[in-house]
Amino acid sequence: MEKLQEETMTNSQIPKARKNGLVIQETGDEVLVYDVDSNRAHCLNRTAAFVWKSCDGRRSVPEIAALLGKELANKVDEDLVWLAIDQLSNESLLESGIRLKRSGFSRRDAIRKIGLAAAVTLPVVAMLSFPNGAxxxxxxxxxxxxxxxxxxxxxxxxxxxxxxxxxxxxxxxxxxx
Amino acid sequence: MHEAFQHDFETGRWSGRIGFALHGVSFGIRFDDAAAGEVVRRIVPRAALPSDYLSSEHRFSLISAGGDGANGLFFDTRDFEPVLKFDRLDGGTEKGLETKFQFALALAAAPRLFFLHAGAVAIGNIGVLVLGRTGSGKTTLVGELLRRGADLCTDDCAILDPAGNLYPNPAPLAVRTGDGRAFRGPEEFGSIAASRVVPVALVVAARYEHGAAWAPEAEASGGGAFNVLGNLFYPPAIREFPRETLGFAGLIAKRGIYSGTRGEATEVAEWIFGTIGRGHG
Known part of the structure; x- marks a missing residue:
């Protein structure tokens, strides 16, 4: 998971937010999402929520990074967006079938690099699982x-x-x- | 299962039945012997009002003399789903039955009422929730608030409506002792059980840590709502009402959720009274 496969960006890597089977509640800058299929809830902080809402299936990662930069009035590294996408993808909040990989991207390295800059809050996708039990x-x-x-x-x-x-x-x- | 219950009902298997309403939601429970009926009377929430069994929205059956494998509490209007099965209805079983009955009530009452795993008090006309898992020191903090003049809404299971109004659900505080739990009524803290509905204006999530100083942080609205979701009294209920449950959690979070570690409960209680006194909410 740390070292993702090397691939060049193609159209298949344009991220698209999943909408089906989700119940969405916006709370201020953050977003709560309940996944009906997995019976899990997610809380997206401001950065993760912005990236997720920007994943419309048309915008590329650099374009999303530029948009996020405007929103936060700060320069945003593409790695920050990849970090969000990585988490959103892991939590099945992006459409499946899209191979969201970036050349040489490593979550640990990205956190270290972006964290040091610290001008922007790192994206966080928290998860809460609910029992299906009777x-x-x-x-x-x-x-x-x-x-x-x-x-x-x-x-x-x-x-x-x-x-x-x-x-x-x-x-x-x-x-x- | 359904036919058997119906048949037994008609042939007089049941020795009695009780109807009750809990803040506008009506329930009924029937039982097959007099001792079981006494248990039912003890496990019905204290805030419940008598109601008509036959017109109740949600019905249960308690079978205690059914023989091998047949005893238990069943949720009739959910296709006779077993709530708790037991061999014998004794003191130990009764405690478990009370817990499970509350789960079932929480499930049945949603989304008109939401049950949270939380302590709650009324301070004047303001409701305060104390969120926290087992061992977080919830009961100690609730006790301290009672000593300072708050009224007890609940020690463990807060009942709220979708607008964030807190309903009384009083029961004795389960205070941990060296060898278990002791149950102490609000009067032992110089307080009374709340009898009015109050809007929640402040939520505290304090986790006990020896020697810690209380320096709470206001949670962001999403994180606060997430905290509320993590304290649903019967979490599986979200599956049936996800939109309403998320909306409820978001609304409570907007009232202000403060979290942190605490040392002495007195420090947090003082902060709560001070915060309310400064007009929070």
Missing amino acids: LAVTCAASYCGTNDPGNGCGGGQYCCNSGGLYRCQVAPCSTPC
């Missing part, structure tokens, strides 16, 4: 880590945090609450 298999967060009967699992099962989800399991929890 009532019977979920438990109360306040009882996490215990097999207390009050956890709602029944039968002495433990209530454990599984990636932010609270689920019942027979074995003691192996992850912190």
Whole structure:
């Protein structure tokens, strides 16, 4: 993941924001997105939200970088846009089938490089996963880590945090609450 | 499953039924013996008002004398989805049943009501939410707010409407002790249970860390909304009402969410009263 494949930019690399199966809520400069298919919510900070909204399937990365620069009244490195695109793509918020790679792009290097300049907030796409589980298999967060009967699992099962989800399991929890 | 329930109902399997309304949403639960009925009366939220079982929007069945594999709480109007199955309805089961019943109520009440995993108090005519996962020190902070004159809305499960109004859902505070939890009513903190609906004007997400000083940061609206989503009392409910849930989270975030680590709860409580006194909200 760190070192992405070397490719030249082609039309297939024009990013396009995914719209289908998403519920979108703008909150100030940031955007909340709920993905109906994956049952996950995302929070895009101002930079990530701007890049995402600019991915209209026509604009290239340099064009998006220029637009973002105007918006933020600062010079914006293309790597910043690639960094956003990388995260948006990982979270399935861009149309699939587009090969969004850039020659020699490395997320770690980009963060180091852009972070040092620090004139613009780095793009962040936070993710929150929700349980699909039926009532019977979920438990109360306040009882996490215990097999207390009050956890709602029944039968002495433990209530454990599984990636932010609270689920019942027979074995003691192996992850912190 | 459905036919069996119907048949049993008609042949008098049920010993009783209770209807109740929770802030405008009506529920009904039937039970198959008198002891189960006593349990039902104890797990119905204290803020509930009596209602008509037969016209209730959401109905449940509690079976405690059904024999092997048949006992449990079932959500009748969701195709008899099991809420909790158990062998015997004893004290331990009752605690779990109460938790799961609240999950089911949260699911059923959405999107007219949203349940958050949060403490909540009313200070004058202003509602304050205290967000936090288990072990974050939520109950300690709520207790400190009560000592300073706030009224208790809830210790653990805040009920709000889509406009951000906070409804009373009082229950004793579950205070951690060396060997478990002790339940203490608001009067033990010199306070009372809130009986009025108040708009939420301030949200605090304070995480306890020994020796930390409270220097909260205002969360950006998206991050704040995300924090609200992360504290949904029954998170799977978002799947059924995503648009309404995101809208609700965004609205609460706009009221002002402040997060940070705290040391002593007294420091945060003082800050909360000071912030409200300065006209926040």
